[in-house]
Amino acid sequence: MPAVITSAVFLGIASLFIIYGREKIDALIVSHFKYLFYGSALAFGLLHATNFTGNPWIILAFSPLLGGPQIVVGLFLGTIRMKNGLAYSMLFHMAVNMIALIL
Structure with missing residues (x-):
């Protein structure tokens, strides 16, 4: 089960990078x-x-x-x-x- 959750989290993060771009995600992480x-x-x-x-x-x-x-x-x-x-x-x-x- 943890592998499924981990995979879902990484897929979600990758999707955010594709949708919003690295600059916006980096700013969100820093803030x-x-x-x-x-x-x-x-x-x-x-x-x-x-x-x-x-x-x-x-x-x-x-x-x-x-x-x-x-x-x-x-x-x-x-x-x-x-x-x-x-x-x-x-x-x-x-x-x-x-x-x-x-x-």
Whole structure:
């Protein structure tokens, strides 16, 4: 399910670029950056709540708690991305996943 949501978001963003042009989209991103930054970290964490199995209503109710650590990691990864670039953010994400895999 997260792959479908991610694909829909990317398709929507690509459509906006085609319809409105890059300059208008860039201006929109700059003017609303903090909302986009925190919103994407929140979405990153909440989408990770889909990793849990069980009663979907209980998972939905507790998704802020279940995805809480991932929300924090999303904020951290976003900060790394802004300060050091996408490659470092991706490397850190892989390191976090590798630690979880080993444990």
